[in-house]
Structures are given as C-alpha cells and as structure tokens.
Amino acid sequence: MIYQAEVVVELRPVINDPQGLTVRDGLRALGFAQVRAVRVGKVIRLELEAADDAEARAGVVDMCEKLLRNPVIEDYTIEAVTAAEAVP
Amino acid sequence: MIYQAEVVVELRPVINDPQGLTVRDGLRALGFAQVRAVRVGKVIRLELEAADDAEARAGVVDMCEKLLRNPVIEDYTIEAVTAAEAVP
C-alpha cells in the first residue's frame, strides 16, 4: 500500500524565530497592521509504502525522531497519514 | 477578536525540490527503504486581529497573494483560520 503523510516541524515555542519576526514586520510594512505574531515552520510530505495504517504511522514517527526534526530546538506533529493511490 | 491562521506554502509539483530529494535520500540511507518521495514546504502560523471569521480569512488570503507565496513557483493552502484566546 502507498501512504501519504504530512509532518509539520516547527521551532519550539520558547525558541526565538527570526524568520517569523521578519515576516511579521514585512506584513505590517505592507499595511497588514492586524498581524500580531508570525512563526515559520516546515511541512514535510512523505510518500511511503506500508502494509497498513499502523505500520505507516510507526514509520513516520520513527523518521521524525531520527531525522526530520532537531529535538534540541524543534517539535513535530504528524498531521495526517492516509492511504493514497500510488503515483508510480 | 484574535485569530490564529495556518498557511501551507509548497513548491508547485512541476518544480523540482532538491531539499526534498536530499531528505528522501537521507531517510533511505537511515534504512527507511519504504520512502518513495519527499517534498518540503513551509508552514506559516499567523496570529491576527479581526472582527470575524470572514474578515480574518480575507486578510490571510490577501497576505498570501501579496507576500507569502510566489505564484511563479509556489501554491498555498489556508489550512485553518480559528478564533483563539488572546495572548496579550
């Protein structure tokens, strides 16, 4: 089975996010005065093979722990793991 | 009212994504042979003021069109716009 997974990796809330600050100021300079805060993270879309949902999800968790996020500064959330039609 | 919005900005499918390829190869090198494809995009979390949902959403659309994505290479999706508790 082919699965599609969406993982969001973001700086931990206590960590300063210079990019977010610059984007916030950029938006305000553009006239979006209503913007109070901006944070920028990564979204990682994975396409993987697995026997079933459980296996697919377990694999994704493992990938996050091992490579996708830097535990010192980042958190991750697995947004979705869904069976998909293979795009060979 | 304070709203929280989540915007995902990703490379258009036709655009090649060396970062995604590198992550894919990195995962495979770590033994995740099941990975078929990886693409890396941005998630942008906004905290903004608005009178109501409609105004909040309209603002976010406007920000995406003007600054947050580059139409030449990127697509965007507004994942969520939700009323949040104010963090003064």
Add this chain to the structure above:
Amino acid sequence: MTDTSVIPPAHVLAEVALTESEYRLAGESLGRAPNTVELGIIGALWSEHCGYKTSKPLLRRLPTTGPRVLQGPGENAGAVDIGEGLAVVFKIESHNHPSAVEPYQGAATGVGGILRDVFTMGARPVALLDSLRFGPLDEPHQRYLFDGVVAGIGGYGNCVGVPTVGGEVYFDESYRHNCLVNAMCVGIIERSRLTRAVAAGPGNPVLLVGADTGRDGIHGATFASAELDEATEQRRPAVQVANPFLEKCLMEACLELAGDPRIVAMQDLGAAGLTSSTAELAARGGCGIEIDVACVARRERGMTPYEVMLSESQERMLLVVRRGDEQAVQQAFARWDLHSDVIGTITDTGRLVVRDGALPVADLPLRLLIDEVPLRHPLAKRPAGIDAVLAVDPLAQTPPWTPSDALLRLLGSPNIGSRRPVFRTYDHQVGDDTVVPPGADAAVLRIKGSRIGVALTTDGNARYGVLDPRRGAEIAVCEAARNLVASGAEPVAVTNCLNFGNPEKPEVFWQLSEAVDGIAAACAALGTPVVSGNVSLYNDTSGVSIDPTPVIGMVGRLDDIDQRRTPSFAPGHRIALIGPTAAELGGSEYQRLAHGCNAGPPPRLDLDLEKRVQAMVRAAISGGLVESVHDCAEGGVAVAVAECCIAGGHGCEVEWSALNDASSRGLPSILAGILFGETQSRFVVGFREEAAMRLQALAKADEVPLIELGTVGGDRIRFGGVIDVSLSDAAAAHERALLAHG
C-alpha cells in the same frame, strides 16, 4: 536572609557556581547576605567565563605591549597600529559547548558574538576566521557536527556580509565529545575613531538596542525564578537561533554612530548579558550604573528580574548616550528598524543598582563584582605517564608504506587535504579586499587607497601539546608567524583562545600553565604581543579532557601588497628548503596515520633559529629573490612540496642526497622521518635560477640552513628514487580528503 553566617543550600550555591568560601567572601564584603538576584549576579561575574578566576594569574605572564599596540587585553578586542593612521582591531573567541549541543546555531551565534566585540570598538569587521576541532570524520556524528558547524559559520558570516577568509580544521579522538569552535574577527578603523567601552558622565542615559530579551542561556538558578518547577527549565531554550539579519542592521547602525560625540560608550552583550555588560562598562569608567529591568523589552511574558539580568539573548548592544541626545540616537537606530529602550542611567555611586519599576532588586558595589573576584590557584602537576610516552622512539617503528604510498595517504588525510569543501561555502570575497583567498598559508587583504596589506591566520596543532604543552604552544605561535611570513607579511600581534579541560585537575592546570608560558616565550621572542584572547576551560566529558589546544590567531602587515607570496610553484623555478631537517616523527600526522599513536619527543624548536629563518625568508621576499613561499607544517617537506605542486598545477623533480643515503643504507624509518617529519622553522620556496647565488649568500649570512632541492616541472611529483606519483593522483587525493566517504 540577612545573616551572612547562614549558608544557602548546596544546590543553590552550585547553581550560581560559587563555593561556600566564595559565598562567605561576598557576604563579608557586602556586610549582609546577598538576595537571590544578587547571588546570581555575583555568581555570573565571579564565574570563569566573566571573572577568569582560574586563568587571570596565568594570563598576566603574557607580553601585551609593543610599539604598535593601541589596545591590549581588557577591552572588547585588541587593536594595533598598522600605519597611515589605521588600526586593526581583532579578537578570537570560543563557542565550543553550544556548538556541541546544536552545531549550526552554536557556531552561528559564536560568529555573531565575535563580530559584536569588534564593531563595539567602532571598527568595521573586514574578515572572519574559524578554527575548528572534531572527532574522527568517518564517524557519522562527527560528520554531522562538522557539516553543521561549517554551515552555521557560513550561514552567519555570509548573511552579515563579512568575508570568512581563513581558519583551520583538525580531526582527533580527543575532540569526540568536545568539539572546538573558535571564531576570530578582524576589523579596520582610523586610529582616531577607535572607541572604548568606558562609561562616563553621571546622569547619562543607558540604551539597550537590538533583540528583545528572552530566557536564553540562563543556566541553573531555578531557585530564583517565579516557580520552582521542572517547567522553569522547560521554558528555557537549550540553544539560541541566530539572527544575522538583525546583527547586520545593528552593525551598520553602530558603525554610523561610532565616534559620534553623542555616544559616550558602546558595549556588546555577551556572557551573563546585562549583568556583565553594565558592570564592566561602569567599572571601566569608575562610575556606577542604575538599571530598571521593567524598561527592558521582553520576548516572553513572566520573566523575572533575575532572568532579565542574566539572559544571554544574542544581537543586543548597550550604549551610554550623552544626556539629552537619547531621542536623536534612538531615531538613528529606528532608521535601521531597530528597537531601543532607555533602561537606566550612569551614576557616581560605584554601585550596580537594579530596580524593577519601583521595587529594589539588587544593589552591589562594582568593586565586589569586578576587583574582588576571588582568584583560584589550583595545583599544577605534570602527568605521571608522560615520561613513558616521551621515551618512545618514533623511528623504531617500521613504516607500513612505501614513501609514494605514504605521500598520497597524507595528502588525503582529513587533517592535511584541501579545505576547499569548507571555504567554498563561505563568502570569502565580499568587501572587495581579499587578495589572497583561503587555500594558501595566510589570507591577505588589501586596504583600499593604500599599499598596505593585512595578513591573517589561525594555528594550533594540539598533537605536540599533548607531548609537551609548553613546546606545543611555542610551536603554535611560530607556525602562525610562519604562515604570515610565507604570505609576505611581518607578524605584528596575537590573539589567542585557550581551549583546555577542567583546570581543577592538576594535570590540566599544569598543561594550561605550561601552554601560557610557551605562548609568552614565543611571542616575546618574535616580538608579537598578545592583545586579546579568550579562555575556554572545562572541555571535559565524563572525566576525559580534550588535548590542550591553544589556538593562536595572528595578524601581519605588508608594507606593499605586491610583496605577497603564495605556495604556487611555477614551471622552471628552482626549489629550495630553508631551515633545519632532522628525522623527527614524534607527534607527526605521519605517526598518527602509519602507527596510530602520538608518542616520542615532539619536534624540537629553537626560537632563536626560528627568528633567523623568518627574518631571512622575509628578506628574500622583499629582495625579490623568491617567487613562491610555503611553510612546512603537517606532513613535512614531502607534503609541503606536493602542496606547492598541486597549487601551481606542476610536478617537480627533487634530488636530495639525504634521501638517497637513507634509502641506500636501508633505513626506511629515517627516510620517512626526513620526508614526513615535522621539523620546525622551515619553508619551501620557489625561485628563479638567477637568484640562486644571492639566495645562498643571504642564507649563509643569516646562518640559516638552505638546501636546493630541485626543479618545478612535468606532471609527476618525484623525490629522487624514493617518491614518484602523478600530479593528478596527488591532487585527487588532496581534493577528496574532506568529502564524505572521501
């Protein structure tokens, strides 16, 4: 608590890194028990990092004066006069621990910190160098650290637009659990505009500019925070994310204001943040300072005064402004979209007073914080096992490889091979002044509108230091000077970073003490005073200390930029070896590769001969007698000659009787010693046939050994009958050395 006889619980003292006796000292001097914030402030300023309580007595041994010295140790950076009314401002600093925790951000914030030290003096940073140490590169975690650190240094330097023009990288088991990341910054300024961080003028406002203050780098001291819980540590980021963009704006704004009469003093915020910057600024000026933490812009809610005073948030600057000019100065920063707040005033009380709005928070005499730092004098003990190690005869081991094979292996060693994979990721050109880019011995920068050139290098081979820390340090200084001389420069002054283990271990303190003596001796001999530096102790993991690693950053001066030289051989040129040769393999890279050990006596060093050799080479350069110059370092003569061949793209024919003797007499380890031994005080030069006589005469007059080795040409590197490899194989091995699976 007011009773000084009541000692706080051990964990409290531990968190502010104070001993019971130090606590008592503070209490007695104060006449009362310090409150928790005061305790934190005292702990920070009495720490090794700010107070140098272990190293200060040793550092007094360093020569710090000389005709060119404008600013010695004690300021944010040192400064030397290079003529035409110009000063070079420079300093090196370590960011070892943060880089071990998060290589990219740790290295990046290290670059940010050293840049601020230089532009605080009013000088525009014109160059960065990075001196790096990791464990064996074939281990995935070491590769991860190396890649991350290099990316972080480039990420910061490239973004702020200061070229990274030099540095060094070594790989050794000793750094497996404690990588070293030392960054050096060099700035240039008209002498007259040199500014110092000396507060003055009671009533003058104190301005905090740049990043908002967050809970960054506040170690321990959980007792002092709002609630005493796990969550406190949770709320404190383990590492910081660098903001080079903010730094660039801060730098440009500060440089616009430097020398402006409205600015009384500038001071960057480094270790212990507001605490050390305010205290040092006021103490230097012999005045006092009063701060209201309520005026400090915060990144997070619920921060305690303790956290605000001790936060190490990056990209912040403190300014003392002439009273009445604060708005104008704030506008100057606002032009760069920089936020600034007036957070206090200069006083004449000689005290550091901290308020939180109306609430008194801390009130301490600066004398206690700065002058009364209790110095530590640990025991020094020469390591027991060292004599056995020194007794080893490196020549007793039989070489496993033919000389040709050994040469290719050395060229391909991560400690010798090409650093291009590193410096091609650094912008080493921005500023339009880089005349000799990374890849030669020292980088050379021109100064627009002048003939003067500036040469820069960092050096420090710790393998010698393990065997003999004093000689290792002397060699580090001499190698740095040699690199400058090879580039055509006159060595001028030194900055140094002392990377050592836990000084409370007698063996480590002995190494530290010996190394400082070595630096002092060599700097005195070469006439290159130490004008700035940094100390990084406690590079230990589970009781194991790093090898003693004094890193020497050195600045040199060229009267005329056209006097510069590089190692590149040109076809037809003759090759000479200047300096002594002895078959010394102790501590060599060859010994590491061939025998997997570091033993026996390190290379000898005769400072007097060193001086003569350097003077002779400089005379040969200014006399136009030599076309290319390279010093002999790791890998010895064979590697040095091969590097000149690779750089120039031509082979060589070397005929050297010493080699033929050794091989005909069937002494393979002597042969290896001559080819790959790291005998000090040597240069390989390329020269025109016509200059031969004069070169020989010059060497004779200066009593410097000189042997003609052969001729540049062809597409093979040949040493008599003993080495014969193709230039392309040599170049390939050299180029691949740092690449993954290389």
Add this chain to the structure above:
Amino acid sequence: MRFGVAVFPGTWSDRDCAHAVSLAGHEAVMLWHKESHLGGADCVILPGGFSYGDHLRCGAIARFAPLMNAVQEFAARGGLVWGICNGFQVLCEAHLLEGALMRNVSLQFRCEPSWLRVESAATPFTASCRVGDVLEVPVSHGEGRYVADPQTLIDLEAEDRVVLRYVTREGDPVGEQSPNGSMRDIAGIVNRQRNVLGMMPHPERACEPLLGSADGMALFRSVAVSLDRQGAFAGAG
C-alpha cells in the same frame, strides 16, 4: 555618469558596487530603501546581499520597499536597472523579470569563480562585449538556481534575452560544474525592453586584476557607453 546603488536592510554589495563604479570612473550615489527618489541616477544597481535576511524568499520583502516603486517607474520609462545576485532575486519577485531563483541544487552556498559566456551583446549591459566572450566573474550565493516555466524559457532564448550563461573556463557547457543548477545554465537575463538586467554572479568583485579578474569591468564599461550613446538618461531625480 551617475549610478544609483540601492541599500536595503541586509544589502552588502552596496559598497563593492560603488567601488567598482568609481573604478570605472563614474559617480555612485547610495539609494536608501525608504526613499522614493533615485538621486538623479542614470542607472540603478540593485546589489547583492541578504535583504531582510533572505527570510521567506530571497528578495520577497525588499521588493515592496518604497524605493522599488521609483525603480519600477524608472524601468517603465526605459531607465537602466541592473540587479546583481540578491538584486536579481528582487527583480524576479517584483516581476520586472520572469522566473525565480531557488536554492542551489547542492543545497550549499557557493563562493568561487564562475565563467560566463556573453550570449547577447544587444543589451546596454553587454554592448562593449562580443557574443562568445567568456568572462571570469565569481558567484557567491546559496539560492541562484534559475527556474522558469518551459514557455518562458523558449521566449527568453527566442528573443535573445539570455545574456549570460555559465560555461567552463574553456567556454564549454558547464554540466555538473554548474554553481547552482540553473535551467539552461542561465546566469543572467534581460526584460523585453532590454533595459533591466538580472544576473547572479558578482561583476563588482571582478574589476581589478588584484582581485583575480577584471572581466567584470566590461559590463560597467558597457553601461557607460550605452548611456553616452542614448545621451545620459534623464534620471527620475
């Protein structure tokens, strides 16, 4: 001749460009991003750097600076606009040039010599070059991979708007040696009116033999020559 050099927060080639301009014997005026006039410049340079830290996308935020409105008008009236490195990225974000500049295929910053073949001399920026000339000019960027949709690429080639292409020192196709993996090895392009040039490499770093190459001077000379021909363009002032 007067060159205006834009300064955004994070710009760092501004001083280098001004230096090159003066070497070429012309006057350079700095243009602050918050201003909306061009100081009477005959040619506006958008220099290299990391404007706004290259956050979000390179050049994405600088593009909205007040100065850029003046630059847009200036370009619309035929004024010469020259984007170098980050300046090229700004021009693409501002839609003064087609395409986009993305992360190098190596995913690494690259600072090293590159060789550029002049593909068109029919621009004010290359007027005194010959087609086929190979110029040694360094690159220094992490995001210089030029991409555009197939039709745009076809138009660029058909309309002789690919001005500079990465080649080897010998002038052969770069292939794997490409500093960034740009489509069709594109290093620099002009707009249809041919008065707006964007290029990733840094000619201002190659204007003195002392720095390793003086080939970049050909571009500064070309601009001056062209401006002379057309009678120095009346700047927006």
